Amino acid sequence: MSAAVATAERERTVTARHVGWGAIALGVVAWYLALPPILVRSFVPSVVLGVVVIGAGAWVLGRGETRLGWGAIAAGVIGAGGAVASTQSGVGHLQDVVTWSALFAAMLRFATPLLFGALGGIVSERSGVVNIGIEGMMLMGCYFGIYGADIGGSWVIGLLVAMVAGGVLALVHAAFSVTLRADQIVGGVAINLLAVGITGYLYVDHYGDQGTPDDVSRVPDVTLPLIKDIPFVGDAIGKTNLMTWLAILLAIGLAVFLFRTPQGLRLRSVGEHPRAAETVGLSVIRTRYLAVIASGVLAALGGAYLSIGFLGSFNQNLTAGRGYIALAVVICGRWRPGGALAFACLFGFSSAVAQRLPTFSDSGAVLFQALPYVLTIIVVAGVIGRSRPPAAIGQPYTRE
Amino acid sequence: MSAVDEPLAGGALGEPGPEGGGQTSAARLAAYVQGGGVIVPLLTVVLAFLAGGLVILVTGHNPISTYKAIFNGTGLNWLLPWTSSADRPAAALNLQQTLILTVPLILTGLAVAFAFRCGLFNIGGQGQYLMGSYAAVWAGSSFAGMAHFPHVIVAALAAAFVGALWAGIAGLLKATVGANEVISTIMLNYTAIYVGDYLFGLGGPLQNGAQRSVPVSNDIVPGAKLHVFWGDPELQGLHIGIFVALLALVVFWVVLNRSTTGYEVRAVGLNPEAARSSGMSVARNYLLVMAVCGFFAGLAGAMDVLGWQFRIATNDIDISQIGFYGIAVALLGRNTAVGTFFAALLFGGLLSGTSQRNLDPTIFEPELASNLTTIIQGLVVLFVSADVLVISILRSGRRLMPWRRSRS
């Protein structure tokens, strides 16, 4: 195929893609107009924008970019529709729900366990091992975090115990997936069941009816002295939990590790083409064991945040599917820490909004809680085709 | 794990390039059917119970007396000839409970097994079961004037179709854009819980009209209740749902092994590329299979609602696990009809034996015991995941012997 033709084709696609993403952004703006602080009370500008966006989306569709095209059309419809709905609601309600700084802070709170879980998922999957068991490892961290903090008297001990618990469960997953070459997805489901059963069992056995103590040592929030007084930013990030900062730092660190260090290169090679890695002398088995255990530790930290960072207590099955959402974050973020951060924030944002929506409708409140899960399905379905997983993922590796 | 599975383009999930022999993750699972007879599942169960016993021991309880108490709770001692006539009535009651629980387990097990045979992971049995139960309770509490038989049929079919629709969402996403069904079904599970909490919660559209302060549904009318043929209806005797479940097992086997549809399903499960090359529509099969699985799971919901629950409270929704047990049932049963039956019976026994009602709390706390059941379930699934190794060892030994029957 001639190079000129290829370049021309690529250029056409690039312009269409730009328009597509631009249209989606415009759709968001259309809705934003009707929300605080702008609070345009007429839906006309938003609807006009919406129509423009839909038109752009159709054009993009015509250029062959199906996903972006439909995404833009959807953004136009949702943006305009959302704006119309917002203009129909009371200003008071809107201002209650949409306090951006408080939403931002809540977003960070909800995103933290997702981010930890996703980072763990990235490490494991980049080495080629599917880790559906993140939910279970998170739950282990959840229970053992508070247990450790209770017994040991400090949240530091709680975190350490959580990390060990997550690591041990991950070791089981590694043993079955890597050494016994078990099916990794089924194994992951098993790991989650085990975690539910073990943590539930220990919780009932140890804490019984009274539940966890109220005064358990908790991971502190970090108050940033000067920043907290700045009007918007201060409310947003002035008083964020230590673990949230830890998660963000870990995300940055993992990005550097994966893409800038030799060890990261080796990890990725094991996940892409284990036989090739083996032929240059790397130990696929050792690398995968370490990766899976690390993922367990990271996931457990996310769980520990839930119990001793956020809530201060434990209930059976507290993670409530966050580990699975973390997995979706991994996929949507294309197995990159930066992408994981972005999507963790997106899903965290949806949870934050869902938490506040009950002001609109009491009985509907419960339904709004389904928002993050529904959003996950939509985003995952929409992202398909773009995501390229590590090539050898899910395939047990045999030396001989 | 990738969210990308491409039934429409070349290249199934997870095929490594140069080696060429890599199977899809789910196709490996579909090969379970060729597994090593009864020995392997039996061994798996024994191992799981042993490990469970260790957990009991380590936490300071007596495994032997615990397991004995659980066994008595299952009512299986009713089948044993040496059980005294004094114990018989209680054992009969327990056995009825076990069988009542076996009914939905068979159906949710089939919901998972059928999917596995097509190479799909249907982890969404729980959500499909719940959605089905909502439809059943609505249909069962409406249409008060209908005659018994049509009313039951309507309610059951409504439940089954709602379940099929719910599963169909995941199937459609998989068939069209290739969205991995593990994630979408898990998400649908949680969504189903919240839908139910909304429907039957305080102020919800299907909440009980008479009791406005309780988050519960309407009761189904007596005319829609399934007929109890063994035991006392007042004490939750065994209802005819067991026959529905057994019929479902037969239908499962017949469709899978004697129909062209089942042939396609199996081909797609074992080698989607070859199936596609032979002209089968892999996408269509994925959608169809998921819908059928939802049908089974929804039907399970109907059997429970019409058979013994008669109403749904939001609390029931939040703690229900029966759809998840279906996964362990299917895997332990090697995704076959006979295996599913026995595995369902085993877990039915475990569930009823460890229930509040049947387990002597002085020997072992029921709430602990239910978590123990979850642990055992997890262990079973874990060992099953690893026995692909056992099976492949068995098979590579047999590969040199040309005589092998393909198992149905």
Place this chain on the structure above:
Amino acid sequence: MDAALELRGITKRFGRIVANDGVDFDLRAGEVHALLGENGAGKSTLMSILYGLYHPDEGEVIVRGEPVRIDSPRRAIDLGIGMVHQHFMLIPVMTVAENIVLADEPRSAGGLLDVHAADAKVRALSERFGLAVNPDAVIEDVSVGQQQRVEILKSLYRDAQILVLDEPTAVLTAQETQDLFKVLRALRDDGKAIVFISHKLGEVLEIADRVTVLRRGKRIDTVPAEGATEASLARLMVGRDVLLRVDKAPPHPREPILEVRDLHVRDDRDLPAVQGVDLTVHAGEIVAVAGVDGNGQSELIEAVTGLRPVEQGEIVVEGRDRTGAGARDMVVAGISHIAEDRHRRGLVLNFNLAENFALREYRTRKYSRHGWLSTRRMVAAARSLIREFDVRGGEPETLAAALSGGNQQKCVIAREIACNPRVLVAAQPTRGLDVGAIEFVHRRLVAERDAGRGILLMSLESEEVRSLADRILVIYEGRIVGEFPPDATEEELGIAMTGGGRREAA
């Protein structure tokens, strides 16, 4: 000349199969030593043992006079042994430099990967050995020839003194092969010891100094290349006189049954693969599409058999337009397909033979009625097919996985012919088969031709093409660039396959 490497009495078993049986092999510094044998003879196993991927059950390995135990590739690398694999051990999403320096990466201060140093080292090596590569290119974007150079550089980067090349020319054009041979000669003259694994007799005679022949796991003989002929080597390889060409009567082509007009097809990456192909297959002739892998022939075959959408153009079968028909409709229209990869596309390995035979026609009255599949009819049909095609190793109830490669392929062929097609499309029908099975397939294809079917053959083996075809169409970059008679020389075909020189269809 001292022995760089000696393998003594190497035996390796996989279950009941003895892959290597007491094999002796010695290698001198400054020589190219070819390891010759047909598929399954044990060549790759032997070299995998050398590279630490397998452990021998018996025998010893002696490197530069010292007995060693190579239990991992790392150890082999440390001993100066480098392997260039048949299926490249390259990571598609990473760059050339990353692939070469993996596991021996240059570091910068702070432990980070020093990309510049890696690039520089790769460039230096590339110049020193005359292997042109672009360090920053991503492997999956790079040509096969360059990929192979990267593979070789991987070993040279680690100071390999012993180089093993496993079927290196399988994916190369004629020109690239000559370039490779130039590099190999330079390396040999530099004092390196080279093992050249191949089953291509002509090339072996061209490049090797000595030739060792393996057959069924045993070493048959080691002979100097000088004085050996293709025929003498073939006799050693197979143990009897081999018919290198199939015996066939001249063709009697009749009416055209398959016409492809101006076909345009895109590949998996949505790039144009077939760019305007015209071809015609008549009843009673074998038309072969020849070319180097990756020039659109796979996509052409897939389009004609209904497995790939057609962007533009027409596919006409027996006068009826069948463009865009799906796989099942193409079968109904009279096109059968012996797929390229029998494990991936041809068979369901976990089905038994009866179920596999039914894959094409299970919906027809032959096997089922109203959705009801008749096992009895399936088994009966299977029995007759097994008999007719002499499938060994199983009954209708045997799993396909239990059969040997040759017998599996017989099943695929049996099934496709049983559909009674007008056109039989055979894509790489003898890949991975031993000589006996190859002979069977070739004879059968000719028989079907004589029975009046039209055969469209796609093959990467020019031997096979020249042996079977009545007309040879060479495909290059998605277009038919020449039509040749079967007596065309390798050279003529090779030139056409690389795009140079066009010979118009007669």
